[in-house]
Amino acid sequence: CEDELPLSVFVWDFLDHLTEQPGSCETDMEQFAETLSGRVTTDEALEELVDLIYEQAMSVPRFRSGGARLCDYLSRHLTIRSQRGSFRQVLLQRCQADYEPRDQAAKGDEAARKRFHELLLFMGEFYLPLEIEGANGQAHTGLFRGLLDALLSHPVDDNLICAVKFLKLTGPALEDAWKAQGKTDMDDVIQGIENVALDAPCSVDMRLMLLKLVELRSSNWGRVPVTSAREAAPEIDPNCFVTEPPLGPADGVPLPAADPDDHDSIRSDLREKTLFPDCEENGAGVSGVMPYLDDIDDEVDSEAYPEFCLEPERQQKP
Numbered sequence: 001c002e003d004e005l006p007l008s009v010f011v012w013d014f015l016d017h018l019t020e021q022p023g024s025c026e027t028d029m030e031q032f033a034e035t036l037s038g039r040v041t042t043d044e045a046l047e048e049l050v051d052l053i054y055e056q057a058m059s060v061p062r063f064r065s066g067g068a069r070l071c072d073y074l075s076r077h078l079t080i081r082s083q084r085g086s087f088r089q090v091l092l093q094r095c096q097a098d099y100e101p102r103d104q105a106a107k108g109d110e111a112a113r114k115r116f117h118e119l120l121l122f123m124g125e126f127y128l129p130l131e132i133e134g135a136n137g138q139a140h141t142g143l144f145r146g147l148l149d150a151l152l153s154h155p156v157d158d159n160l161i162c163a164v165k166f167l168k169l170t171g172p173a174l175e176d177a178w179k180a181q182g183k184t185d186m187d188d189v190i191q192g193i194e195n196v197a198l199d200a201p202c203s204v205d206m207r208l209m210l211l212k213l214v215e216l217r218s219s220n221w222g223r224v225p226v227t228s229a230r231e232a233a234p235e236i237d238p239n240c241f242v243t244e245p246p247l248g249p250a251d252g253v254p255l256p257a258a259d260p261d262d263h264d265s266i267r268s269d270l271r272e273k274t275l276f277p278d279c280e281e282n283g284a285g286v287s288g289v290m291p292y293l294d295d296i297d298d299e300v301d302s303e304a305y306p307e308f309c310l311e312p313e314r315q316q317k318p
């Protein structure tokens with residue numbers, strides 16, 4: 001029975017389930033939250049629950065997104081009685097403990113940097129959509145600016161990769177939130193990235209990655225502006241008519257290769273394949289269908305041309 005399991009075992013079992021099946025529906029989370037509401041009745045139990053979820057998110061990258069969804073759900077639906085506050089408040093305090101020494105973590109050893117990166121990406125997954133639109137949005141966007149500054153101040157490759165991942169994940173919403181507050185923080189962040197790409201001793205691949213991010217932001221993070229169908233469609237002049245056939249056979253079969261120096265062969269092949277696609281299928285060449293074509297020179301003598309044009313009119317006169 002779930003009520004007989006220790007809280008840590010019950011929570012770990014569900015976190016493992018969510019890790020293996022990250023697409024689990026809200027029905028699973030609803031049942032999980034209902035059970036927790038009857039068992040998390042003390043400050044210690046709430047801290048244990050938060051620590052278990054937080055450590056899973058920090059140590060198992062593939063749990064990060066599912067863990068953020070779970071934290072979002074519990075923040076809105078978990079009913080608890082604790083002196084420490086709500087689930088969200090206790091989780092924020094837990095994150096803050098790792099957030100405060102951000103400069104030391106960004107310039108620390110590989111293990112310290114990796115944990116710092118996981119914290120930033122988890123907060124991007126959870127707090128950005130949850131908090132930016134809320135009353136505390138301004139405080140948290142400032143928190144994100146501090147985390148990004150710490151990464152760019154110590155531009156080793158893994159710090160820069162984390163900054164790129166974070167901005168690709170949160171850049172559009174974060175910039176919108178800063179603009180709504182009348183801030184130009186994203187301009188400052190992008191300028192810092194450009195400075196790193198130009199001056200920092202990072203690898204060539206890393207420079208290209210940073211410049212690609214700058215390019216992405218210059219295109220409004222790849223967001224396509226909404227336009228009407230009339231604006232999106234190209235304008236066509238109703239007085240313009242296409243009178244020439246397309247260059248190529250109607251059935252889309254590519255023309256056979258020809259000697260690039262054999263101009264007569266190319267012209268002949270184009271005439272047969274483009275203007276008379278059915279000739280070969282019927283077993284006749286162009287000459288068999290319209291024999292007079294072979295007698296027409298590619299260039300008409302300039303002096304004989306007027307006579308050539310008047311010839312039909314003369315034939316029609318009695």
